[in-house]
Amino acid sequence: MFRNQYDTDVTTWSPTGRLFQVEYAMEAVKQGSAAIGLRSRTHVVLACVNKAQSELSSHQKKIFKVDDHIGVAIAGLTADGRVLSRYMRSEAINHSFTYESPLPVGRLVVHLADKAQVCTQRSWKRPYGVGLLVGGLDESGAHLYYNCPSGNYFEYQAFAIGSRSQAAKTYLERRFESFGDSSREDLIKDAILAVRETLQGETLKSSLCTVSVLGVGEPFHFLDQETIQKVIDTFEKVAEDEEGEAGEGEAEAAAAPAEQGGGGAGDQDVAPMEM
Amino acid sequence: MTFTIPIDNGDALKNSQRTLYPYVTGTSIVAIKYKDGVLMASDMGGSYGSTLRYKNIERVKAIGKHSLLGASGEISDFQEILRYLDELILNDNMWDDGNSLGPKEVHNYLTRVMYNRRNKFNPLWNTLVLGGVKNGESYLGMVSMIGVSFEDNHVATGFGNHLARPILRDEWHADLSFEDGVKLLEKCMRVLLYRDRSAINKLQIAKITEEGVTVSQPYSLKTFWEFQAFHNPTAGAQGSW
Numbered sequence: 001m002f003r004n005q006y007d008t009d010v011t012t013w014s015p016t017g018r019l020f021q022v023e024y025a026m027e028a029v030k031q032g033s034a035a036i037g038l039r040s041r042t043h044v045v046l047a048c049v050n051k052a053q054s055e056l057s058s059h060q061k062k063i064f065k066v067d068d069h070i071g072v073a074i075a076g077l078t079a080d081g082r083v084l085s086r087y088m089r090s091e092a093i094n095h096s097f098t099y100e101s102p103l104p105v106g107r108l109v110v111h112l113a114d115k116a117q118v119c120t121q122r123s124w125k126r127p128y129g130v131g132l133l134v135g136g137l138d139e140s141g142a143h144l145y146y147n148c149p150s151g152n153y154f155e156y157q158a159f160a161i162g163s164r165s166q167a168a169k170t171y172l173e174r175r176f177e178s179f180g181d182s183s184r185e186d187l188i189k190d191a192i193l194a195v196r197e198t199l200q201g202e203t204l205k206s207s208l209c210t211v212s213v214l215g216v217g218e219p220f221h222f223l224d225q226e227t228i229q230k231v232i233d234t235f236e237k238v239a240e241d242e243e244g245e246a247g248e249g250e251a252e253a254a255a256a257p258a259e260q261g262g263g264g265a266g267d268q269d270v271a272p273m274e275m
Numbered sequence: 276m277t278f279t280i281p282i283d284n285g286d287a288l289k290n291s292q293r294t295l296y297p298y299v300t301g302t303s304i305v306a307i308k309y310k311d312g313v314l315m316a317s318d319m320g321g322s323y324g325s326t327l328r329y330k331n332i333e334r335v336k337a338i339g340k341h342s343l344l345g346a347s348g349e350i351s352d353f354q355e356i357l358r359y360l361d362e363l364i365l366n367d368n369m370w371d372d373g374n375s376l377g378p379k380e381v382h383n384y385l386t387r388v389m390y391n392r393r394n395k396f397n398p399l400w401n402t403l404v405l406g407g408v409k410n411g412e413s414y415l416g417m418v419s420m421i422g423v424s425f426e427d428n429h430v431a432t433g434f435g436n437h438l439a440r441p442i443l444r445d446e447w448h449a450d451l452s453f454e455d456g457v458k459l460l461e462k463c464m465r466v467l468l469y470r471d472r473s474a475i476n477k478l479q480i481a482k483i484t485e486e487g488v489t490v491s492q493p494y495s496l497k498t499f500w501e502f503q504a505f506h507n508p509t510a511g512a513q514g515s516w
Contacts, residue, residue: 098387099380106372140373 025149029131032075038158043215044135068219070136075162077129105136117151297349303435304345309456312484313406320475337488342407349400378407378414390422439463
């Protein structure tokens with residue numbers, strides 16, 4: 001995308017019917033570090049890559065609990081993400097207080113999307129520079145939504161956002177049809193494997209990723225480092241031994257990063273920058 | 276009974292009006308959980324003080340797909356509450372997303388409304404009974420005009436608390452059949468008819484199950500007035516006046 005005379009204001013249309021400021025906001029999401037979400041009929045797993053500014057600092061918090069039955073993973077301007085998470089928590093708790101019942105996640109994402117749309121139609125505002133993967137439960141089961149700075153929202157079986165998310169998306173595209181009936185453990189394993197795809201060959205360690213789970217009868221919570229490392233160990237060892245078995249195709253996945261690395265970089269218009 | 280307002284904050288200047296006392300009132304509601312859901316009984320009377328003025332008032336209404344609301348107290352406030360709930364259910368339906376407000380949610384919404392009005396010294400002068408079934412689970416609760424709210428297997432309002440609840444405490448049990456439930460409610464309503472002077476002999480029994488709501492046609496209970504005690508009522512009341 002190049003600079004042009006229609007991109008200064010969010011309230012200026014281009015002759016081809018585009019709002020460039022909104023599109024630039026979506027670019028900001030692509031620059032953030034990866035966040036991944038997947039769901040089965042009963043569970044939702046959100047995972048993200050922990051990137052710190054430097055070795056001295058701690059990593060950014062990118063996954064937030066909104067309520068016992070809703071969690072959100074963000075990519076992009078994390079400050080915007082934090083503010084929107086606070087808004088979501090507020091909506092959830094107000095609903096809970098009035099109706100003593102959990103807010104259906106489908107209704108929460110609509111509120112969120114409407115809030116984002118406002119910022120695309122006011123000259124004194126700017127769009128939120130953050131993409132949100134909202135996972136939650138409602139009467140009809142587990143859901144995963146992606147909320148865009150444009151004010152659009154979509155429902156997904158599995159999705160990835162942020163830098164090098166294409167690699168994760170390719171992995172998920174191959175497997176998503178089985179996610180609906182996946183067990184909780186398989187879902188977590190797939191999430192961590194998808195995170196690994198975005199690391200492009202860097203060794204996967206539990207310190208590099210954050211994983212959260214929520215499901216029927218299981219309130220939102222983060223998995224601790226130990227649990228994550230145990231899951232990593234089940235497939236990292238197999239990859240080292242170059243064994244092609246264990247039914248889930250880890251060897252296939254291990255060989256894939258080499259190809260995905262080339263494919264991922266080629267997909268992006270701009271060289272990815274770390275958050 | 277007047278509702279005293281201890282603080283005068285210039286309402287008269289602003290020309291606002293607060294509820295001070297009720298005018299047209301409905302008497303007891305009695306409701307029980309039974310095998311398939313909830314049964315709720317009420318008579319069809321609206322009293323104007325001690326006059327039994329209106330005889331065709333429906334005090335039990337269906338709310339959405341899953342709930343039944345019965346009210347005693349000021350009829351106009353009940354109608355106002357029905358308007359609030361109408362809007363609530365409408366907005367819920369407009370989402371069209373497979374989620375719907377169940378009896379628990381409606382009960383809690385009403386509790387919030389009643390309590391907030393009470394805090395403003397402008398109550399909705401009703402005691403509400405909310406019953407319903409959702410996903411196979413029966414729900415029965417009550418909210419008073421001051422926002423006191425609770426759930427139970429059987430509830431009653433007004434005189435029903437004093438005359439019907441004791442009967443229900445003795446004779447209610449889980450998994451009542453529909454016929455037994457109706458018989459039990461009729462027993463309670465008969466006692467109320469004899470002893471509550473604002474009761475009239477024209478009642479409706481409403482039932483809510485997973486399938487939906489049915490409100491019976493109005494009917495009357497058989498009464499017996501030939502008890503000895505009724506023949507010479509003043510016999511035991513010796514006195515100077």
